[in-house]
Amino acid sequence: GEYQLRLEPPFIPGMEVAGMVRSAPEDSGFGPGQRVTAMAMLGGWAEQVAVPTANVTPTPEGLDDAESVALMGNYQTMYFALARRGALRPGETVLVLGSAGGIGVASIQIAKALGAKVIAMVHRPNAVEFVKSLGVDVVLPLTDGWLQAVKDATDGRGADLVVDPVGGEAFDDAVRALAIEGRLLVIGxxxxxxxxTVKVNRLLLRNVAVIGVGYGEYVNRVPGSQSVFASGVGELVKAGLRPPAPVRFGLANGADALQSLADGGVLGKVVLEPQ
Incomplete structure (x- = not known):
């Protein structure tokens, strides 16, 4: 994929972490032995990680560390994307590209929890049943003619929101798939x-919007904002939302995890666990 932040190696990757507090400032509200989940931004693929206390939240009851990590990154990102940036309303239709990946799965589950109809695009045949299990309303193959299939599934209206973590060749048709006053969320x-790129006259003529979603940048620039979106996801968890079981690799097998992602062998979220 394409990334906005390019780092010179060597560096330790990894944004989302979960585990047990080793030490914390006295006034932080956290203490040794407490289970927490945090946004590290970098350096998460390690046995010990130091993070700002503003980026730490208690791990929800009933979730193990791997499940909580999925909620911290993908689910908070998509709650921010759908509820705030996209201003999703109950009854609207959400079209999700890349639906079998970590962001796609979170998009589907949060959109459904917020009362939307969800159309999921799938380009891997082996992912169809997995995506159906998430409770989507319509599953369509991302093949030639997919735009017309979306129009048919929405009685010609198009989608109110499009979640696009993919970009590339699908982007132009993703814009065309928007209903009047539709919003396309650029995730990656x-x-x-x-x-x-997009010709802005198309946005003007059709009264649609292309909206950037940079969750990490937002929480870095707006102190205390992460707790707001963590709380929003937490309410959905209390109401019954559960991420599908993540694909787990040992921390020492990080290269294998990356290769599995590159090969399309991961459905949903992949996590690394210390051994």
């Missing part, structure tokens, strides 16, 4: 086909 560029 996993296709690795460069950064797509």
């Amino acid at each position: 560029f996993a296709a690795g086909q460069g950064i797509p």
